[in-house]
Amino acid sequence: MSVAESIVVASGKGGVGKSMLASSLAILFSQKKKVIAVDCDVDAPNLHLWLGENEKWDEIKKISTSERPIIDKTKCNLCGQCVGVCAFNALSIDHQSLVVNRFFCEGCGACEEICPQGAIKMVPVKNAEIRIKKNVHGFPLVSAQLYPGETGSGKVVDAIKNRGENFFSEIMILDAPAGTGCPVIAAVKDANLAVLVTEPTPSALADLERVLAVVNYFHIPWGLVINKWDINSRFTKKVEKKYQKQLLGKISYDQKIFRSIANLMPIMETDLKAKEEIKTIYYRLLGKINF
Amino acid sequence: MMKTIAITGGKGGVGKSTMAILLANKLLSQGKKIVLADLDVECPNDYLLLKNSSENELKKPVEKVFAQFPYLDKTKCKKCGLCVQKCRFHAIFAPPNRTRSGSGQSPGQYPIFLPELCSGCRLCANICPYQAITMKKKVTGKIYQEKIAVDFYLVTGKSKAVLEETGPVVTKTRQYAETLGKKMKADYLLLDTAAGMHCSVIRGLLAVDLVYAVTEPTPLGAHDLELILQLIHKLKLPVKIILNQADLGKKELVEKIAKEKRVEIKYRIPYSRKLVEAYSKGKLQEIDIL
Numbered sequence: 001m002s003v004a005e006s007i008v009v010a011s012g013k014g015g016v017g018k019s020m021l022a023s024s025l026a027i028l029f030s031q032k033k034k035v036i037a038v039d040c041d042v043d044a045p046n047l048h049l050w051l052g053e054n055e056k057w058d059e060i061k062k063i064s065t066s067e068r069p070i071i072d073k074t075k076c077n078l079c080g081q082c083v084g085v086c087a088f089n090a091l092s093i094d095h096q097s098l099v100v101n102r103f104f105c106e107g108c109g110a111c112e113e114i115c116p117q118g119a120i121k122m123v124p125v126k127n128a129e130i131r132i133k134k135n136v137h138g139f140p141l142v143s144a145q146l147y148p149g150e151t152g153s154g155k156v157v158d159a160i161k162n163r164g165e166n167f168f169s170e171i172m173i174l175d176a177p178a179g180t181g182c183p184v185i186a187a188v189k190d191a192n193l194a195v196l197v198t199e200p201t202p203s204a205l206a207d208l209e210r211v212l213a214v215v216n217y218f219h220i221p222w223g224l225v226i227n228k229w230d231i232n233s234r235f236t237k238k239v240e241k242k243y244q245k246q247l248l249g250k251i252s253y254d255q256k257i258f259r260s261i262a263n264l265m266p267i268m269e270t271d272l273k274a275k276e277e278i279k280t281i282y283y284r285l286l287g288k289i290n291f
Numbered sequence: 292m293m294k295t296i297a298i299t300g301g302k303g304g305v306g307k308s309t310m311a312i313l314l315a316n317k318l319l320s321q322g323k324k325i326v327l328a329d330l331d332v333e334c335p336n337d338y339l340l341l342k343n344s345s346e347n348e349l350k351k352p353v354e355k356v357f358a359q360f361p362y363l364d365k366t367k368c369k370k371c372g373l374c375v376q377k378c379r380f381h382a383i384f385a386p387p388n389r390t391r392s393g394s395g396q397s398p399g400q401y402p403i404f405l406p407e408l409c410s411g412c413r414l415c416a417n418i419c420p421y422q423a424i425t426m427k428k429k430v431t432g433k434i435y436q437e438k439i440a441v442d443f444y445l446v447t448g449k450s451k452a453v454l455e456e457t458g459p460v461v462t463k464t465r466q467y468a469e470t471l472g473k474k475m476k477a478d479y480l481l482l483d484t485a486a487g488m489h490c491s492v493i494r495g496l497l498a499v500d501l502v503y504a505v506t507e508p509t510p511l512g513a514h515d516l517e518l519i520l521q522l523i524h525k526l527k528l529p530v531k532i533i534l535n536q537a538d539l540g541k542k543e544l545v546e547k548i549a550k551e552k553r554v555e556i557k558y559r560i561p562y563s564r565k566l567v568e569a570y571s572k573g574k575l576q577e578i579d580i581l
Contacts, residue, residue, distance in 0.1 A: 264510055
């Protein structure tokens, strides 16, 4: 592996500022180090927008990280063994025909294995595309889009991380999706450091603790950023007190951030207060990384 | 007949849960009976936004969701490696062989199961030639039910902390809410989905009567709205848009997509300090602006 360090930005809750922070940190690190940015939100990738990029990519490649059963109806005798073996209730016999519910199918292949007639074959599905661009800030961004209606986002995340490792870089910045499920596990599992973002609301705190369970499971050291801290400074104090040791910094609420992203202007290119606050976070992070 | 409405949006933090509750408030004020199901089982928040349930703890679960995970019987395992080779989730790991090289036929190591990657598909147990793998039931999620008002119930699904496949927890939670809705003769079942477009979201959208796609007037909101509209189109569902923070940013981005895709923008919610405060205090049931 050619990546020395990797930092994953995660939060559990969506819309609390992961991509804003990840893009800003990538830009800051790129001034001193070789950076690779990886957008692990393959459902709804936005990191390119926060970097001020449009939808034009240097390279787009379709990939397949999931499989789906194809049924040979000439061989299937409707014995129903596959229906019984499927842990996801994705198979059923309807009107004398075996049907696959593609939205329930996880592509495990248990049906193919059990079919005594050899009537089921797992075939790869092109479920996503990987997109690469050397962005305006001079470092490459690896992104992906899961095609709407497809499954297997966790394995798409694995694929873009591998692709990102093909670039020579000193630090990889990973932007995790919302939630705590398979794509988040894939994004977080082997990072060197996690930067968790929260807001002073009960929801964001509850979700922080959910994603923290994942981070702790993989024994990843972490730091905390409280975004929009001043929308409820009493709540912020509570959070700060609880996670004193991990606190990396705070970012103030500013409607201008909303306006700046509405115009695809990266925070690092503005003169907003948030820019200086993120720089402080960046310097604290530098102290936690051994280059 | 109970109508099922899903609230989704692709992007996180655009106000899905807030809009789901505002919609519940509106229907409630019209005298309707409501079940709201929080299907964001990885990060459920609706219970934190409603007064009667804001003790920040979900009470006793009404139902548990189970899946089966593999266990190895070392007395039967011949270390053949078939399970390692067949697992599509890379959830079975064979540690490197520590015996001296050159011995030729040194047996492999016992496989190690990685529960955080396991989908619970049971393939390994089914194919093991020595029946060395047995499946054991483990809790993967819990379902909670709370009464918010006379005609307003909240059902919350919550997945286990580090779980690969959260989709089945979504389906079970939805089924529970559907049964409850039928029992109390609810007029509406509202389904609040997770962010994204993955299987957990799809399980919340399948076969609903109407989808509200919540978005915000930024390139991010517009980008993700286009994606979720593609998914909704694929699922052949009727859809309307809710534009949150409608007076900030660039609403024309969202209006353009709505026009192109011929989707109605049903509600435009301006930024409101009152709404933000009610959100953070867990008092959204008091807000009637839809």
